[in-house]
Amino acid sequence: xxxxxxxxxxxxxxxxxxxxxxxxxxxxxxxxxxxxxxxxxxxxxxxxxxxxxxxxxxxxxxxxxxxxxxxxxxxxxxxxxxxxxxxxxxxxxxxxxxxxxxxxxxxxxxxxxxxxxxxxxxxxxxxxxxxxxxxxxxxxxxxxxxxxxxxxxxxxxxxxxxxxxxxxxxxxxxxxxxxxxxxxxxxxxxxxxxxxxxxxxxxxxxxxxxxxxxxxxxxxxxxxxxxxxxxxxxxxxxxxxxxxxxxxxxxxxxxxxxxxxxxxxxxxxxxxxxxxxxxxxxxxxxxxxxxxxxxxxxxxxxxxx
Numbered sequence: 448x449x450x451x452x453x454x455x456x457x458x459x460x461x462x463x464x465x466x467x468x469x470x471x472x473x474x475x476x477x478x479x480x481x482x483x484x485x486x487x488x489x490x491x492x493x494x495x496x497x498x499x500x501x502x503x504x505x506x507x508x509x510x511x512x513x514x515x516x517x518x519x520x521x522x523x524x525x526x527x528x529x530x531x532x533x534x535x536x537x538x539x540x541x542x543x544x545x546x547x548x549x550x551x552x553x554x555x556x557x558x559x560x561x562x563x564x565x566x567x568x569x570x571x572x573x574x575x576x577x578x579x580x581x582x583x584x585x586x587x588x589x590x591x592x593x594x595x596x597x598x599x600x601x602x603x604x605x606x607x608x609x610x611x612x613x614x615x616x617x618x619x620x621x622x623x624x625x626x627x628x629x630x631x632x633x634x635x636x637x638x639x640x641x642x643x644x645x646x647x648x649x650x651x652x653x654x655x656x657x658x659x660x661x662x663x664x665x666x667x668x669x670x671x672x673x674x675x676x677x678x679x680x681x682x683x684x685x686x687x688x689x690x691x692x693x694x695x696x697x698x699x700x701x702x703x704x705x706x707x708x709x710x711x712x713x714x715x716x717x718x719x720x721x722x723x724x725x726x727x728x729x730x731x732x733x734x735x736x737x738x739x740x741x742x743x744x745x746x747x748x749x750x751x752x
Contacts, residue, residue: 544604544744568594576671583733586742604744617703622646629722642672
């Protein structure tokens with residue numbers, strides 16, 4: 448038991464006995480883990496020096512533990528940046544109505560119900576692609592290959608309604624080209640990636656008025672490229688694959704030429720690997736439209752006050 452040092456006090460007890468308390472100089476006791484208990488020759492009363500790790504533990508407020516940094520998975524700056532980039536891309540992709548559950552299935556059901564079995568035959572393949580017109584404008588399209596026809600469908604994925612179907616007989620298809628996109632030398636436009644172009648009247652060239660009319664529909668070919676949702680999952684990767692579309696279209700067109708040849712016309716399909724020229728120079732309208740995805744059924748948020 449320790450007594451605090453101070454002045455002498457006299458305490459009178461029973462039977463006239465007096466006890467005198469004298470001040471005592473206190474000495475700090477040694478810790479039980481002092482090294483003097485291990486070394487008999489040690490006479491110092493100083494406590495043992497603390498290790499560096501113990502000092503760090505005391506500073507951190509958790510004695511007896513080492514400071515090992517944050518617990519859990521650490522993500523470096525680059526990985527974190529990639530994560531946010533991926534999250535932003537996913538947010539942008541989820542705005543497409545075609546990705547809503549059941550939307551694509553409903554679209555295929557609606558379009559297949561409009562296929563004329565007598566004229567078109569059975570459906571052999573379905574693709575979700577982007578059509579690029581002669582002014583470099585993008586448009587969302589559902590493309591079907593049947594026994595006798597190539598069907599290019601404009602489908603409204605918001606209202607779930609097929610608005611337009613362009614029917615091209617397969618025995619009219621005479622040339623298929625595939626490759627990267629190209630523009631005239633003085634054009635201000637660029638487009639990355641590859642595409643496929645389907646011709647069904649190689650002898651007819653677009654007129655001058657058609658070339659300068661952005662809304663014309665009498666071009667003798669259609670150009671397709673990958674849809675933006677191509678890499679969202681395995682199902683859409685297969686639906687948006689233009690290489691399989693090109694191969695299956697070539698095979699179906701060859702069969703159609705043999706089955707129903709056109710008199711006075713060379714029958715067969717010519718497949719070429721060459722750049723796909725888009726004769727557009729300024730393209731301000733296509734730049735604004737493609738940047739804002741105006742050719743797609745997209746959730747665009749609330750507009751108003």
